Amino acid sequence: MRDPRDVPGYLAPVRQALTQPILMGGAPRPYAILNGTLAAVIAFAGAPLLGIAVGVVGHIVGVFLARKDPDAIDVLKRAMRVPNRFD
Numbered sequence: 001m002r003d004p005r006d007v008p009g010y011l012a013p014v015r016q017a018l019t020q021p022i023l024m025g026g027a028p029r030p031y032a033i034l035n036g037t038l039a040a041v042i043a044f045a046g047a048p049l050l051g052i053a054v055g056v057v058g059h060i061v062g063v064f065l066a067r068k069d070p071d072a073i074d075v076l077k078r079a080m081r082v083p084n085r086f087d
Contacts, residue, residue: 021070027062028073035059 024032035058043051065072 021066023066023070025059025063027059027066028070031062031073032059035062 022029039051039055
């Protein structure tokens with residue numbers, strides 16, 4: 001059998017943007033939106049310093065997780081849906 005790389009037209013170039021997750025400021029986009037919304041709710045509820053602190057710390061955690069594994073947030077969401085089997 002021939003190598004698939006030898007067949008003309010078999011391989012197509014794929015842009016790097018199509019293979020990597022969408023990030024906002026280094027954190028996954030859905031996580032960054034949720035974190036920003038939570039921080040804004042806390043800040044507008046009357047605790048602006050706490051809201052800013054929650055936003056900054058939450059974003060740092062999101063960036064840290066995205067650097068380790070870009071799909072870490074999706075894995076955590078999926079793991080939270082699975083019931084505990086070892087009770």
